[in-house]
Amino acid sequence: MTLDVDTSRRPGPDGPIVRSAIRFRFRGRDVEVSAFAPRTTLLDWLRIEQGAVGAKEGCGEGDCGACTVMLVRRNGGDVSYAPVNACILLLGQIDGAELVTIEDLATGDALHPVQEAMVATHGSQCGFCTPGIVMSLAALHETAPEPPARAAIRDQLAGNLCRCTGYKPIVEAAVQAGVRGAQPSRWTGLADAPRRDLLVGDDAQFFAAPADMDSLAAFYLAHPDATLLAGGTDVGLWITKGLKDLRKIIWLGHVAGLADIADGAASLRLGAGVDLARAMPHLGAIHPDLGEVMRRFGSAQVRASGTVGGNLANGSPIGDLAPCLIALGATLELRRGAQTRTLPLEDFFLDYRKQDRQAGEFVVAVTIPKLGARDRFCAFKVSKRLDEDISAVLAAFKFEVVDQRIGAARMAYGGMAGVPARARSAEGFIIGARLDDEKTWRGGLTALGLDFTPLSDQRASAAYRSLVARNLLLKALMEMRGAPLQDTRIAPPREAVS
Ligand SMILES: Cc1cc2nc3c(=O)[nH]c(=O)nc-3n(C[C@H](O)[C@H](O)[C@H](O)COP(=O)(O)OP(=O)(O)OC[C@H]3O[C@@H](n4cnc5c(N)ncnc54)[C@H](O)[C@@H]3O)c2cc1C
Ligand code: FES
Ligand code: FES
Incomplete structure (x- = not known):
């Protein structure tokens, strides 16, 4: 063979x-x-x-x-x-x-700076988590160009659980260990x-x-x-x-060209093999909300391995990238044998875990249009834990706004159906609404109920998901307008939550 x-x-x-x-x-x-x-x-x-x-x-x-x-x-x-x-x-x-x-960090009796700092700050008790924590911090020590801020250290540790010590001495150890800087690496x-x-x-x-x-x-x-x-x-x-x-x-880790990134003025093309850590700054540059979604995507370990193509091809209804990229109007590129084709990303998701992908066909890349001067964008992830948790609901909105009037709308949700999907009924009502006239928002908020009949599962009840979906649209409208709600009657009914 x-x-x-x-x-x-x-x-x-x-x-x-x-x-x-x-x-x-x-x-x-x-x-x-x-x-x-x-x-x-x-x-x-x-x-x-x-x-x-x-x-x-x-x-x-x-x-x-x-x-x-x-x-x-x-x-x-x-x-x-x-x-x-x-x-x-x-x-x-x-x-x-x-x-x-x-086992490779210490050289003879000389501990690695991270190990030394963990000893000095009493960063370990039972010790079960310690090798993993030290390796995460050693990777940060190798790569960070300058001593990282505490927030960056906490991000690096989001994928390391410690049940005894508490994170304060561990974060302190990372601060004390500093960075390799200009010293040559041993690896x-x-x-x-x-x-x-x-x-x-x-x-x-x-x-x-x-x-x-x-x-x-x-x-x-x-x-x-x-x-x-x-x-x-x-x-x-x-x-x-x-x-x-x-x-x-x-x-797919060695396929030449599959992990290429082309970041142009009008669009960003991410090869399917681009890992999430590399994709993060490019997505964050499109809009800060995307940067935040990526920061909360899994952990440093998950982002270092997981890829853009894996997240989309997996077809999970609660995957984070799909709703964000659908709202932005992304297109997917697929290849089977010598044949290639492109399709709007939302058309790729047919049914629960069923994608428009033939036997022998693979995802090559996704192309994401950049935001235009009139475009407003918001994306919000709601999960039980802030870090390293899968979304209960993720909502992303792109509205074209001229003189406060919404002229075009793309609203996409994850966690609301068997697939990541656009809220087409609500989009129909939001087009024509005015950011400065709250009563014009009502149609869109109500129509979300026509678009989705979510399920209850261990992450959230159906009622909670419906309420959150509506709240997130309201939040997006308020953020795009830059002012809080005036008419509190629009606020969603609290008794709906269970
Ligand atoms: C601890 C943890 C936390 C996580 N947190 C999140 C999170 O916050 N948000 C989120 O969305 N996901 C999360 N995930 C899920 C997972 O990390 C993502 O879905 C990730 O993007 C998958 O990418 P991968 O490269 O690892 O895919 P793989 O596991 O390698 O593959 C996933 C699927 O895609 C297929 N596939 C991969 N590449 C291609 C291709 N080019 N063409 C066709 N098919 C392909 C594979 O055959 C498989 O069916 C988490 C997972 C873990 C373990
Ligand atoms: S054993 Fe828990 S992340 Fe690997
Ligand atoms: S020291 Fe015991 S789990 Fe972290």
Whole structure:
């Protein structure tokens, strides 16, 4: 079996066309691993096969951060230092990286600055969370250009739970540890990151990593029953919590061009493989509300691994990006074999977890129009916890406003139906409404009830969701106008909440 259907396209003068082992740097050596089950997690490999038990298993689903390790990757002249959750990252995903675990931080008896500071501030009690916390802070120590503010430290720690110590001494430790700054790093990544297709396994089970878009298209068409794996922050849980024995995995992490970003004056194009951490500043530059949605997206670990394409292709009704990008009028680019097509993002979501995607077809990119001079935009995420929590409701609004009158409207909600969806009835009523005339808002607020019949689940009741949806539209209208509500009769009935 070959990865590339048209093998003549790639003569491979420097060796075999397809690599059959993953290669990474670990403890000062370049390591190759050629035999592993595709579904093997990095945490299992470390703890069970390497006896490296510093990284702990707390939740096994990316929430607690006890398993955090650092991946160092070279990309051109840049080196990135990403904290990742080893429990939901698959072993194959460390191909081409340098792996740093808690065991690698101290040099002999000399502790890493973060470890020293954790001792000095009494940042650890039972110690279960400590390796993960130290690794998250070590990644910040490597990357932050200057000593981070406490808010940035708290953001970095949003994916690390500690049940004993309390976060004050841990944040204090991060302040005391400072940053690496201009000092050379001890970890520089794998010198010659692989550029050829990877295929570990056989026809019955494999972990594949195509090196370019043509290889991916051909290989996925030949194996449409394979699971596409991007960051694995959803797929990893199918394995650790769903106990799925995934036998055929195509990882997208090496596909050239799939993680490209084109940030132009009129639009932003994000390749499907762009991770959420890289997407964040570009989205935040479109509007600060998008920056805030991204800041609250999972945790530093989830954003370092999770991708834009994974979030959209997953088709979750409570995924955060879809409503925001639908409101902005984004279009999705898909490819199957040699065929590509584009469609408005909202048309991609057909029904609960059913997307307009054929067998062998994958998401290539999403293109997001920038806001025009007349456009006003708001996006709000409502979840039980502020950090690292999935939305109960997410609402995003783009209104074109001329002389206080709304001339065009795109309103999109997550958590209100089986798919992320536009509120088309409410849009019809809001068009023509005036920001300076509250009574013209009533139609839109009421029509939301025609658009959605939400469900009750563990995140929120149906009544709560309906009330929040209405409140968020009201909040958006007030924010766009820049003044609080005058006519309190428009305020939603409080008794509706349960
Ligand atoms: C602790 C935790 C917190 C989270 N918090 C949030 C949150 O706040 N908001 C939120 O929206 N989500 C959240 N998530 C869910 C998840 O992180 C996101 O959905 C993420 O964007 C998924 O991206 P990924 O690259 O990891 O996808 P993967 O897990 O790799 O894949 C997800 C799905 O997309 C498919 N896929 C991936 N790429 C492509 C492609 N290019 N073409 C076609 N199919 C593709 C895969 O086959 C799979 O079906 C959280 C998850 C965890 C574990
Ligand atoms: S064990 Fe909890 S995030 Fe990995
Ligand atoms: S020190 Fe016990 S969980 Fe953090």
